[in-house]
Amino acid sequence: MSLSEKIFHAGVVGAGGAGFPTHIKTKANTEIVLANGAECEPLIHKDYELMLHFPEKIIRGLELLRESTSAKKAFFGIKEKNQNVIDAITSNISNDRIEITKLGDFYPSGDEYELVYEATGRLIPPAGIPLDVGCIVNNVETLYNIAEAEEGKPVTEKFICVAGAVKNPSSFFVPVGTAFKDILKHVGGITVKDFGLFVGGVMMGDLTFNLDEVVTKTTAGIIVLPKEH
Template sequence: MNPFLQQLQSAGVVGAGGAGFPIYMKLNCHVDTLIANGAECEPLLNKDQFLMLQDSQALIKGMEMVMAQVGASRGIIGIKKKNSQTITTLRPLLPASISILEMEDTYPAGDEVELVYRATGQRIPAGGLPKDIGIVVNNVESLINVYWASQDKPVTETMVTVHGEVERPFTARLPVGMRYADAIALAGRITCDDYVIIEGGPMMGSVTRDVFKPLTKTSSGLLILKAQSRVAKIKERSDAQAVKIARSACDQCGQCTALCPRALLGYPVDPRKAMRAALMADTNHAQAAQPCCGCNLCTMWSCPEGADPQRICRLAKQGLGAQNLMRSPQQLQANTLQVHPLKAYRGVATSRLMRRLEVLDYYQRPAEYLQNFPVVKQVSISLQQHIGRPAESIVEVGQQVKKGDMVARAAADSLSVAMHASIDGQVISVSDQIVIEGTGE
């Protein structure tokens, strides 16, 4: 591993778009094109827009560093046209090697496969990776963190939007390890009695009621929604309930497949067949779920019967994996079709999607940037915030640490990254999390 990649590993840089894949490993390749994903297609989240506005130079320098590492001759930043302020800010700063792709406000514009196709006209091979066609894709926050890592500033914060049933929605850079309850408290009072927390966005985010969970490097949003809201009720269904609804309500209308973004790109995914598999326990039909990316459009938008095709696809994939029946990339690619001729006309506008999700009223109250907030008194730094082996603690109870100090090193000879203190304080507990009690005023 070269010194630059070692620096990224030591600084704890991971994919901030959700997957948490260690960047040092992702950049250990040679490609022609780097795509910075700033599409931010999840409704209500706007953290990437603030990042690109405030850290414009860091984004561009981070892109140039990554392009030099992977040998890319061009860089592309994907941004929705509606974010005109971001585009206006970035454009005069760009070198000749980097351009902006202005995107329509549709969902899921920020899906990696969708973004690559829109930016280059190429399709990532089914079951493959962007590097297979000479491309690397990174979230803009990851690329900004790359730059700061080169300046010896490790990842200690994450940009998060807090929205929904709160008095003052906001977006802010918050310390990694901050409790959900403390983050939500910055938004004032919660404006409903019974609520759930959506970790991420309303489409692909997961639901929890645990306010003591800590923020991680991949945290992007905390949405407070009424427990009886449409989004909450769908996400809180059990797997058994989803299967029961599929068996009783699905009429095989095919809308889930007709509007599936991956199917429209020609990938061999067919949620309708996966729903049929739930009825018939048919392996061949279940295999049609394998290329599903989990965007959740079929469940939240397409299905007229209130079924949950995305959940059924996930369960089908779990079953295929357990039985060792997953198709190989070669088999998937052999079944890939041409891009659907009506693809351009079947995009789902985010404004219409928000209405269906019953979150449009929240959108009328923007989550403004919150720069100043009280000192965080305690954080819990999880040792497993990334794909791969957990980091290994190097601190002891009672030890004093400063913000930015390494508290856990990357596991040796493994896919792993380091963790760092996000506040000044004293270590009070070491387990699978390192708890630090703050000493700042």
């Protein structure tokens, strides 16, 4: 079974929020592949934790993507301030085909247009996609899932960050389909009376008050904020 077939059967989609079917990207031919580890949403730090604790698997996913697309070069975008993550990733790079791109601490440093330009100097045209300039971009959790798929493991869990007005802010794996109310119990409960949930971040996420909503394959995190915030 080819890598794209394994990824398809594992149900891997873009974990950064877009949910684009990853097997389609692995079928393309391109010059450059990029790992997006910028994570520019305020308070969300699940990609940071993934890179810190699973660097080998993420690099494996990036190499699999590079080989599948016949790309000659790979860039790994990480914020310059996260030196411990840069060290963890760098220590798992075993060849000169992967290069670290240090990014500034600003929003939206993780935008595909920004990342591609910072790493390669190429400008994606308006309304274009990275492939228009010979690039493919994947979030680091997606790369983690590519490596898992290559081992025959389907996507049944999501790594999320829970932050804001909760007793124990943290990042952890949860089964896809877990209700928000159960996740909030897991972190010790909410510390304010009237609140709302930003799902995916305060900048590009969605506001909800429904605790029966569930985690999907694209849920990056849950931020609890007081209603008057």
